[in-house]
Amino acid sequence: MTDTAIAAPPADLVADDPGAGRVVLAGVSKLYAKNWAVKSLDLEIAAGEFISLLGPSGCGKTTTLRMIGGFELPDEGEITIGGTAMGTTPPYRRPVNTVFQSYALFPHMSVAKNVAYGLKYAKVPKADIADRVADALGMVRMQHLASRMPAQLSGGQQQRIALARALVNRPAVLLLDEPMSALDRKLREEMQIELKLLQQQLGTTFVFVTHDQEEAMTMSDRIAVMNGGRIEQIGSPAEVYDRPSSAYVAGFIGQQNFFEGTVTGADSTAVAVQVADGAVHATRGGDVAPGAAAVVAVRPESIAVADGPAPDEPNAVTATLMSVSRLGSYLQVVTITASGQKVMARVPWGVEIPATIGATVTCRWPADAPMVYPA
Numbered sequence: 098m099t100d101t102a103i104a105a106p107p108a109d110l111v112a113d114d115p116g117a118g119r120v121v122l123a124g125v126s127k128l129y130a131k132n133w134a135v136k137s138l139d140l141e142i143a144a145g146e147f148i149s150l151l152g153p154s155g156c157g158k159t160t161t162l163r164m165i166g167g168f169e170l171p172d173e174g175e176i177t178i179g180g181t182a183m184g185t186t187p188p189y190r191r192p193v194n195t196v197f198q199s200y201a202l203f204p205h206m207s208v209a210k211n212v213a214y215g216l217k218y219a220k221v222p223k224a225d226i227a228d229r230v231a232d233a234l235g236m237v238r239m240q241h242l243a244s245r246m247p248a249q250l251s252g253g254q255q256q257r258i259a260l261a262r263a264l265v266n267r268p269a270v271l272l273l274d275e276p277m278s279a280l281d282r283k284l285r286e287e288m289q290i291e292l293k294l295l296q297q298q299l300g301t302t303f304v305f306v307t308h309d310q311e312e313a314m315t316m317s318d319r320i321a322v323m324n325g326g327r328i329e330q331i332g333s334p335a336e337v338y339d340r341p342s343s344a345y346v347a348g349f350i351g352q353q354n355f356f357e358g359t360v361t362g363a364d365s366t367a368v369a370v371q372v373a374d375g376a377v378h379a380t381r382g383g384d385v386a387p388g389a390a391a392v393v394a395v396r397p398e399s400i401a402v403a404d405g406p407a408p409d410e411p412n413a414v415t416a417t418l419m420s421v422s423r424l425g426s427y428l429q430v431v432t433i434t435a436s437g438q439k440v441m442a443r444v445p446w447g448v449e450i451p452a453t454i455g456a457t458v459t460c461r462w463p464a465d466a467p468m469v470y471p472a
């Protein structure tokens with residue numbers, strides 16, 4: 098960790114009321130100009146949970162967050178925080194603070210004054226304010242910059258100050274709206290780990306909006322994958338990665354190879370699908386009936402590449418090796434089949450690819466790898 102890393106939080110910032118951070122959204126909808134930005138959304142967030150709202154631009158993540166924060170009011174449904182229905186309660190009366198994408202620091206106030214602002218507003222005694230500001234700045238290791246102005250800070254430093262300014266108010270729930278999007282990749286990865294550690298130590302409920310699936314996977318206890326104003330799937334990072342409930346989730350989380358085809362057989366334990374380049378037998382089943390159009394999803398890391406054409410058996414296709422590139426600790430292998438289907442494999446660095454570019458290869462996967470979805 099760097100010398101600017103986040104330190105253990107002071108005891109007075111640690112959540113002490115176990116139920117205060119529980120958030121329940123029941124049938125919540127938001128209508129903007131005849132379009133439902135969020136529709137009939139049910140979501141229960143446990144106190145102390147780190148939950149991410151994940152999805153592409155326009156899926157309703159920010160609107161959901163803003164309704165929890167009280168910046169927007171639902172057109173339908175109810176939001177409860179810590180057992181209290183929020184109704185039309187304004188943001189400053191909710192046990193919630195928000196860290197915005199832009200950090201929204203006051204440019205004309207020093208770092209210390211920015212952090213103190215909410216406490217002054219809440220009429221906390223002056224002597225306590227100084228202590229709490231020092232504690233909060235200490236937590237994000239920014240004490241030495243207390244007298245700086247926001248314009249004199251780097252993006253990462255501004256991000257830490259925004260965090261301190263939100264946490265100093267001891268919210269039961271912290272809302273974070275893409276707070277790392279302005280940081281470069283390396284700093285973002287460091288901050289992800291620090292933020293998760295801090296959240297665990299504080300026990301504060303964190304609701305984190307992101308369109309970056311790796312970020313959500315790294316930090317979250319659970320991920321709610323949103324699509325068109327609804328939650329398409331909610332679960333632990335492992336659940337949404339290993340058992341995506343739809344082709345949409347399968348494609349949004351991690352990389353996938355998608356094959357389109359027709360179901361030739363299905364029972365409770367296995368599904369057979371005929372695709373352009375061969376047959377797929379999937380032991381993980383799928384909600385599909387024989388004769389139906391289906392989409393098969395196979396993760397690149399499930400695919401092995403061997404020299405020569407594929408034998409006439411399921412879960413193996415013949416392809417031409419197009420490229421092999423090193424990406425960090427693995428090799429990304431791109432192949433293309435006779436039907437024009439791109440098949441990507443991801444193999445650990447050190448595993449030899451037994452063919453040259455342009456050679457005929459077999460891409461093969463085990464029967465428990467494919468997921469099958471209705472087309």
Ligand SMILES: Nc1ncnc2c1ncn2[C@@H]1O[C@H](COP(=O)(O)OP(=O)(O)OP(=O)(O)O)[C@@H](O)[C@H]1O
Pocket residue numbers: 129130133134152153154155156157158159160161308
């Ligand atoms: N104030 C508004 N007035 C009208 N439409 C809005 C308003 N805010 C959001 N919308 C619309 O509601 C939908 C959901 O927007 P929202 O900002 O919640 O999505 P998002 O998933 O957070 O996207 P992004 O990642 O781009 O912020 C979009 O279609 C958007 O255009």
